[in-house]
Structure formats: structure tokens, C-alpha cells
Amino acid sequence: MPPSPDAMKGKVCLVTGATSGIGKATAMALAAQGATVVLGCRNREKGEAVKQEITRATGNSLLDLMVADLASIESTKKGAADFLARYPKLHVLVNQAGLYLNERVVTPEGLETIFVVNHLSYFLLTHLVLDALKAGAPSRIVNGSGGIEAAAKIDFDDLQGEKKFGPFKALAQSKLGNFLFTYELARRLEGTGVAINIMQPGGVKTELGKGQGGAFGFLMRMMRPLFSTPEQGADTLVWLASSPEVEGVTGKYFVKRKEAKSSARSHDKELAARLWKVSADLCGLKL
Numbered sequence: 001m002p003p004s005p006d007a008m009k010g011k012v013c014l015v016t017g018a019t020s021g022i023g024k025a026t027a028m029a030l031a032a033q034g035a036t037v038v039l040g041c042r043n044r045e046k047g048e049a050v051k052q053e054i055t056r057a058t059g060n061s062l063l064d065l066m067v068a069d070l071a072s073i074e075s076t077k078k079g080a081a082d083f084l085a086r087y088p089k090l091h092v093l094v095n096q097a098g099l100y101l102n103e104r105v106v107t108p109e110g111l112e113t114i115f116v117v118n119h120l121s122y123f124l125l126t127h128l129v130l131d132a133l134k135a136g137a138p139s140r141i142v143n144g145s146g147g148i149e150a151a152a153k154i155d156f157d158d159l160q161g162e163k164k165f166g167p168f169k170a171l172a173q174s175k176l177g178n179f180l181f182t183y184e185l186a187r188r189l190e191g192t193g194v195a196i197n198i199m200q201p202g203g204v205k206t207e208l209g210k211g212q213g214g215a216f217g218f219l220m221r222m223m224r225p226l227f228s229t230p231e232q233g234a235d236t237l238v239w240l241a242s243s244p245e246v247e248g249v250t251g252k253y254f255v256k257r258k259e260a261k262s263s264a265r266s267h268d269k270e271l272a273a274r275l276w277k278v279s280a281d282l283c284g285l286k287l
């Protein structure tokens with residue numbers, strides 16, 4: 001049975017990557033349940049257009065924007081500060097912004113972009129809004145990731161791919177980072193009423209990797225006919241963000257609404273603690 005149009009009434013949801021693909025479908029589905037949905041976007045005009053599209057489609061006008069370039073630590077901090085000035089209580093944070101780049105591109109702060117947008121922005125934004133999530137408890141964080149973490153390791157000697165950049169290596173490393181962060185934060189949030197879970201959507205027809213060549217771009221183009229729609233790809237994210245079925249569930253990994261097993265490395269507590277420290281230092285957070 002589909003959720004009722006007011007199942008999420010009164011809940012504030014912040015969704016990153018809300019201007020395209022899986023994030024946009026997630027924002028649409030949460031708006032359809034009556035939530036106040038804040039669309040994380042890097043381009044205000046694009047955000048406004050999506051906001052209007054979602055309002056037209058759902059009849060929900062409780063939509064807002066958080067403008068931040070998640071490739072920039074400074075921009076993320078500014079976007080989060082603007083958000084917090086308007087929303088002292090947050091009930092759902094969905095981290096879904098992400099990208100694939102075939103080449104090493106450096107962020108405004110001199111870091112590697114895949115690492116920053118796919119991993120570090122999850123870490124940073126979550127910490128910036130954590131007090132609001134605690135104020136909104138019971139609340140939920142859902143991290144969208146990918147199912148390639150098992151192929152990854154965290155290369156602390158070359159985290160930013162300065163010595164040798166491999167796009168797939170960078171992508172997989174960022175996804176392993178999502179898992180390590182999710183499990184570590186779940187341990188640290190025990191007893192706070194803030195739940196955090198992670199999911200991966202399988203192959204989804206989105207803008208991911210569009211215009212990027214190389215093996216990954218080729219693979220994405222070849223596999224595209226087999227991929228699911230953004231709505232199907234978002235289903236588990238939306239379920240984890242909103243369903244009473246998973247109330248209180250935390251520190252788990254889900255695929256197609258089923259609990260799944262991630263790699264042994266993703267559960268490595270020492271690795272998680274080391275990545276946590278490096279991430280906090282890079283973000284200038286004293287945790």
C-alpha cells in the first residue's frame with residue numbers, strides 16, 4: 001500500500017543531490033508524503049526549477065532550497081549555516097549527492113573531487129546538522145552509496161590521488177568511506193535517537209557519469225538499458241527515510257529494502273577511526 005499523503009507531515013527532510021536522478025526522485029517521494037523537503041543543490045536556478053516541478057507534481061508547497069557546492073568545504077559550511085538558521089530541527093537527512101569523474105579534478109580547497117563530494121561532504125554536512133537531527137529525534141540519516149565498496153581500500157598514502165589517480169579506485173574508495181562513516185557514526189550515536197543507515201540502489205538511469213569517457217563511462221552506457229528508473233533506485237532510500245517499519249533501526253546496510261552484508265573491511269573499526277580523524281582534520285572540525 002502506498003504511504004498516505006500526510007505520512008511525513010511536520011517532518012523536515014534535507015536531501016542532497018535533489019536536482020537529479022536518485023536524489024530528485026527521493027525528494028519527490030518525500031514531498032508526496034507531505035514532508036517539508038529542503039532540496040540540496042549547487043545551482044539555485046536549477047534548484048528552483050526542481051522545486052516548482054515537485055510542487056506541481058505533488059501539490060506540496062512546503063519546499064525549500066539549501067544552496068551549497070558540496071565540492072567546497074567552505075560552501076558546505078555556509079549552506080548548512082543558512083539551513084540551520086531556518087530549521088533548528090531536522091528529522092531526516094538524505095546524503096545522495098555524488099558524481100563520477102574520469103579525471104582528477106581539484107576542489108577549491110585543493111582536494112580530489114570524487115573523494116570530497118562522495119565521501120567528505122557526507123561526513124561534513126552530517127556533522128554540521130547533527131545538533132538539529134538530535135533536536136528532531138527520533139530522526140534518521142540515510143546515506144546513498146554504491147555496491148562497489150568491497151573492491152576498495154582506503155589509500156591513506158595517496159588519499160587525494162596526487163601520486164596516481166584512478167577514477168574507479170577513487171569512486172570505490174569514496175563508497176567504502178560511506179560505509180565506514182555510517183557504521184562508525186551509528187556506534188557514536190547510540191542512545192541519541194538519531195538512526196543512520198546506508199543503502200545502494202543498483203544500476204539506475206541517471207545523469208551519473210554522463211559525458212565521461214573511459215571504461216566506466218562505456219560500461220554505464222552499455223548497461224543503461226538494464227538499469228532501473230530513478231524512482232525504483234530511490235525506493236530503499238525513501239523507505240529508510242520514512243517508513244515506520246524501520247523506526248529505530250540503525251547501523252545497517254540495505255539493498256532493495258532487505259538488510260545486506262557489506263565487506264569485512266567496511267566493518268573495520270580501526271580503519272573507520274583513522275578515516276574519521278583524517279576527514280575531521282580536512283574539514284577543520286574538532287570532534
Ligand SMILES: NC(=O)c1ccc[n+]([C@@H]2O[C@H](COP(=O)([O-])OP(=O)(O)OC[C@H]3O[C@@H](n4cnc5c(N)ncnc54)[C@H](OP(=O)(O)O)[C@@H]3O)[C@@H](O)[C@H]2O)c1
Pocket residue numbers: 016017018019020021022023040041042043046068069070071072096097098099100117118144145146147200201202203204205206207208209227
Ligand atoms: N546511477 C547509478 O546507477 C548509481 C548506482 C550506485 C550508486 N550511485 C551513486 O549515486 C550518486 C549519484 O546519483 P545519481 O545516480 O542520481 O546521479 P545524478 O543524476 O548525476 O545526480 C547527482 C546529484 O548530485 C549533485 N551533485 C554533484 N556534484 C555536486 C556538488 N559539487 N555539490 C552539490 N551537489 C552535487 C548533482 O547536482 P547537479 O544537478 O547540479 O548536477 C545531482 O543533483 C553517486 O554517488 C553514485 O555513485 C548511482
